[in-house]
Amino acid sequence: MINENETTKISDEAPLGEKELLEEFERRKRNLQGWRYWLVATIAIAASLFHLYTAAFGLMAAIYQRSIHWMLMGVLIFLLYPISKKRPGDRIDFWDWIFAGLLVIGCMNIILNWDAISMREGMAIPSDISLGVIMVLLVLEAARRSMGWPLPIVAIVAMLYALFGPYFPGMLAHGGFPLEELAPFQYLRTDGIFGVPLGVSASFIFLFVLFGSILNVSGAGQFFIDLSLALTGRSQGGPAKAAVVASALMGTVSGSSVANAVTTGSFTIPLMKRAGYTSEFSGAVVAAASTGGQVMPPVMGAAAFIMAQFLGISYWEIVVAAAIPATLYFISIIAMVHFRSGKRGIMGISGVELRNVKEVFREGWHLLLPIVALVGFLATGYSAVKAVFWSIICLVVASWLGQEKYRMTPRRILDSLINGAINAVEVAAACACSGLVIGVIGITGVGLAFSSFVMSLSHGILPLALMLTMVGSIILGMGVPTTAQYIITSTLAAPALAQMGVPLMSAHLFCLYFGVLADVTPPVALATYAAAGLSKSNPLKTGFVALSVAVAGFLVPYMFVYNSYLLFQGNLLRIVLGCVTALMGIVGLSAAVQGYYVAPLSLPERLALFIVPFLLIVPNIYTDAVALALLIGVYLLQKHKVGRGVAPSVAVPHASNSVGKEE
Structure with a gap:
């Protein structure tokens, strides 16, 4: 699962606190019953089957793939998320049916009339303008409902900037674009709503979300926790180290900070508190470790797939480049835990309370096969789409090699198809809304102006430019999802860093890392809030402790900017030496x-x-x-x-x- 805001479906045996946390972080989706539930479930299953079909037999032309994807995701958003938390959660308001219908009309117009639309490009007719305005408003509203106000506000400011360009000062000024030109541009081109971000969501991200959903339903989460406790539980500070290792293992298949924190924290936080850690430190360790899931290969956060498209390289190259920095991040948290444990005299869990590693592995070894298969497919040159498709098939087959509780029965598969689609809607909304910002950056040329601004403000001094980018990424990451943060900062700041001699891969990963670290940076830190809820600690205090636990992770991006060997580039000896110094x-x-x-x-x-x-x-x-x-x-x-x-x-x-x- 790679949506940084989604949550994981938990079995009925899960602790009550975990279920309550999941309900809170699902932003109070509607709890539909009867025919309304089955309608949403049918749309969700249709969405999953559509993406599996195109993965197996080939993606459709970009505009068709993206239009169908957004039509299905957008309808799910308006049916699942009420216009306000005050609205009843057991029925769908009449205006939501209207919004969903308008979105279907806007997408079907593209699907049915694309040939005529492409022939008149640059000469919009009244229906293009009116539907363009409607689609822009629907995208903003879908993003607001699923993620809150921050990202829609950024998109609205961007649209106002495009409309009123002549009134801005200095290098930010431009000629301005009337609504009659801007609305069709955002709606009918692959530079706006249906741009690269939504394209990545439609082709890659949905399938990886589905892969994570199926893996979770198969019981992988509990297996990872049991394996982590067996591996590290007996060592100094064992419970906290187990939390870090469990988050790292979960991070290999879940790029969601919140889902990772809730899933692993519900089991490891009580163990840490019993061992003698404070509530704040227990929550902080889980928050800091869970945040690293968005940069942990092979399944990273949604932004990693967009990065591959922006850089024009394969996803496997992103996975290889991110492997060492992600490992260093988790090692840094283990080091923090180790020294903290030594200072406080906190030992491991007694051997009587722990299961044997061989026993745990013997019971759930088959759950590692799909992950190994995914890495193998990517390494041997399969596209990300084909790799995850065959890994899903491998996962369903492998589940029958284990005990009955792990087997993917038809009912479990249907649940996975439903959960996978529902978990994907938020990242789809983030990508569509980010497309509005990218469209404005493209049509106004503000990206070049911003790069010049960074160059001017830093006086061409790379360390200063890196610090400015870091601060900007963290501030933006506090308010918007990591995916949107990465899209915006990489478009604006990464070119400036590249002009100063930073390799593009390093520049983009630098922007991504600090957007990810915003999840543990107060005052807005979603992973911290989730962990604090489980540890029953003060969220603000937990946030600052999490920041101190993750502080070594702030060092890693600076290191790989100056030392490209940490991105697995160069000869093996220099890579090893780079890792040792790091x-x-x-x-x-x-x-x-x-x-x-x-x-x-x-x-x-x-x-x-x-x-x-x-x-x-x-x-x-x-x-x-x-x-x-x-x-x-x-x-x-x-x-x-x-x-x-x-x-x-x-x-x-x-x-x-x-x-x-x-x-």
């Missing part, structure tokens, strides 16, 4: 943030380790040597102090009655 930086920063290395750090030791990551951002043999010397020097000094018994004492939490408290 790990050194992560260890130094994590220890400094937590104030613990071998033993609690003194202020000079802490400052020395704070310097380490900044010495390692730009590859240089001399600065690398100094950083290594600092790491080894502080380590030996602390070992010496521990040996002499002069190191500060470590606080040990009380045993079973220390739930949620760190002494």
